[in-house]
Every structure is written in C-alpha cells, then in structure tokens.
Amino acid sequence: MVVKVSNLVKRYKEVLALDHLNLEVEEGEIFGLLGPNGSGKTTAINCILSLLKYDKGSIEVFGLPMRPDAYNIKKDIGVVMQEVAVFEELTVYENIDYFCGLYISNKSERRELVEEAIDFVGLSEFRKFYPKKLSGGLLRRLNIACGIAHKPRLIIMDEPTVAVDPQSRNKILENIVELNRKGSTIIYTSHYMEEVEHICSKITIIDKGKVIAAGTKEELKGMISVGEKITVEIFGVTDEQLKRLESIPTISSAVYDGKLLRVKSHIGKNNLEKVLQFINEENISFGKIYTELPTLNDVFLEITGKELRD
Numbered sequence: 216m217v218v219k220v221s222n223l224v225k226r227y228k229e230v231l232a233l234d235h236l237n238l239e240v241e242e243g244e245i246f247g248l249l250g251p252n253g254s255g256k257t258t259a260i261n262c263i264l265s266l267l268k269y270d271k272g273s274i275e276v277f278g279l280p281m282r283p284d285a286y287n288i289k290k291d292i293g294v295v296m297q298e299v300a301v302f303e304e305l306t307v308y309e310n311i312d313y314f315c316g317l318y319i320s321n322k323s324e325r326r327e328l329v330e331e332a333i334d335f336v337g338l339s340e341f342r343k344f345y346p347k348k349l350s351g352g353l354l355r356r357l358n359i360a361c362g363i364a365h366k367p368r369l370i371i372m373d374e375p376t377v378a379v380d381p382q383s384r385n386k387i388l389e390n391i392v393e394l395n396r397k398g399s400t401i402i403y404t405s406h407y408m409e410e411v412e413h414i415c416s417k418i419t420i421i422d423k424g425k426v427i428a429a430g431t432k433e434e435l436k437g438m439i440s441v442g443e444k445i446t447v448e449i450f451g452v453t454d455e456q457l458k459r460l461e462s463i464p465t466i467s468s469a470v471y472d473g474k475l476l477r478v479k480s481h482i483g484k485n486n487l488e489k490v491l492q493f494i495n496e497e498n499i500s501f502g503k504i505y506t507e508l509p510t511l512n513d514v515f516l517e518i519t520g521k522e523l524r525d
C-alpha cells in the first residue's frame with residue numbers, strides 16, 4: 216500500500232472538512248480523488264503531506280507513519296499543487312533545476328533529469344523564459360516539471376488542469392499517464408469527472424469530507440440503477456404516451472420538454488430498440504436520436520441527489 220488514510224477527521228473551527236475519511240492507494244495506480252468544490256480534496260492532500268494537522272485518524276505512506284519530519288518518505292513524493300509555485304526571478308530551466316536540487320545533489324545526474332523533465336512537459340523552446348512570459352497552460356507544465364523532475368515514487372497532483380487551455384490540458388493528462396507507465400503511483404484530485412474517468416485506474420468519490428463511493432469506473436457505474444440515457448428529437452408527444460413509455464419495465468423515466476424526449480433506462484440491453492419500437496407503434500415522427508452511457512456524474516447524482524458540478 217502506497218497511501219493508507221484511516222478515519223481522518225479535520226476541522227477548521229466549526230467546518231468539518233474531513234469526516235472519517237478512508238483512502239487506500241495501491242502501488243502502480245492512478246488514483247482519482249473526485250469531488251465537488253469544497254468536498255475536502257485539498258485538505259486531504261495537505262494532511263497526507265503532513266502540511267496540515269488533523270484532529271483524528273492516521274496516515275501511512277509507503278507503509279510508514281507520515282509525520283512532518285518524515286524526510287525519508289518526503290524525498291520519494293512529488294507534489295504538484297493547485298496554485299502554481301515557481302520563482303519569478305528564475306528561468307524555466309533554473310526553476311526545475313532548483314526544485315530537483317532539493318532532492319538530487321549530483322550535478323550531472325541533475326542536469327540529465329532537468330533536461331528530461333523539460334522535454335517531457337514540452338517546454339524545450341521555453342527553457343530560457345521567465346515564468347511571467349509563459350501562458351497559463353505552459354506555467355502549469357512548468358509547475359509539473361518542478362514537481363516530478365526527481366522521479367518520485369509517488370506523485371500527488373491537486374487539480375493540475377484547472378483553468379488550462381485544451382492543448383495544455385491534453386498534454387498534462389498524457390504526461391500523467393506516461394509518468395504512471397514509467398512506474399510512479401499517482402494521486403490525482405479533480406472535480407472534472409471526464410478527466411478522472413479517462414485516466415484513473417481507481418476512483419474514490421468524496422462529498423462533504425466523506426467517501427461516498429470507491430472502485431474502478433466500471434464498478435462505480437455498476438452501483439447505480441441508471442443504464443443508458445436515450446435522447447430523441449421529437450415533434451409532439453402526449454402525457455399518455457409518456458406514461459405508456461414509462462410503463463416499459465426497463466425504462467425508469469421519460470421526460471419531454473417540447474423538443475427533446477429524454478429517456479433513462481435501467482441497466483440492461485436493447486433499450487434503444489424498445490424506445491424506437493414504441494415511437495413507431497405510436498406513429499410519432501422524430502429527428503435525431505442518440506444514446507449516452509452513464510457517467511460518474513450519474514453515480515454522484517444517484518448517491519447524493521445533486522450534480523457533481525454546481
């Protein structure tokens with residue numbers, strides 16, 4: 216086990232930020248910590264890093280108790296925090312060299328690692344640039360290079376793609392998968408379910424400082440009753456017809472807003488066929504039709520009654 220968080224409780228005065236939180240991160244995973252704004256992700260990360268004191272519970276990293284003075288553990292952790300933290304007076308190269316130098320004292324070894332990190336995040340052309348000359352996305356990439364150049368065993372990234380342009384976002388996501396492929400375990404926090412779904416091998420969803428669901432994305436989606444969602448562009452449908460549609464056993468709900476018919480079905484096959492058959496039998500004329508599989512938002516919605524993104 217790379218990280219084990221047990222029954223963690225953290226209060227900020229009257230705010231209960233973590234409410235008996237449990238997390239288990241295994242070696243080799245890209246572990247996604249998914250939750251809406253304010254659910255406690257950053258607090259959890261700061262506790263794992265021993266940057267914050269907590270009220271109750273325990274944290275182990277690499278099988279050892281994590282403490283503020285656990286330098287033997289900290290040297291194997293790379294951190295990429297939400298706020299970009301680089302030196303304005305150092306160039307791209309110098310910044311990465313500085314952070315890498317906190318862990319690697321041998322100059323030639325460090326030079327190689329810094330070069331590799333610059334290449335890795337795609338900043339070769341910008342090596343002599345000062346941070347204020349970089350776009351937001353490039354700055355994030357620099358932030359990542361500073362956190363990972365020393366090749367840590369565990370990399371913790373707290374929302375590294377917030378407010379990043381699509382090109383840099385894709386580059387960052389590719390980088391994370393590649394870092395993992397090269398052997399690092401990754402903890403990745405985000406409130407973007409698409410990203411988490413795309414790159415994470417295990418996902419823990421938290422809300423109000425508590426775990427509400429954990430597993431692979433398939434396991435998470437298997438926990439809910441909603442299967443595919445079918446949307447049909449339709450020109451007029453009566454309440455009676457909607458009721459008849461809803462009476463089909465595999466259909467859980469059908470809503471019509473004057474333009475689109477939205478059908479939610481239970482998990483199972485051939486739901487689209489059933490909806491099409493119904494439309495034909497009722498002689499309803501229709502336009503476009505499409506189906507969507509359940510998302511992690513549906514998981515969150517079914518468990519908490521609210522949307523993941525507010």
Ligand SMILES: Nc1ncnc2c1ncn2[C@@H]1O[C@H](COP(=O)(O)OP(=O)(O)OP(=O)(O)O)[C@@H](O)[C@H]1O
Nearest residue numbers: 227230232250251252253254255256257258259406
């Ligand atoms: N320093 C602080 N003092 C008081 N309350 C805080 C402090 N930091 C966080 N909180 C509160 O603790 C709760 C958890 O916040 P946290 O920042 O850990 O959530 P988050 O999931 O990381 O959210 P975000 O995605 O917005 O960063 C929130 O209710 C937040 O307002």
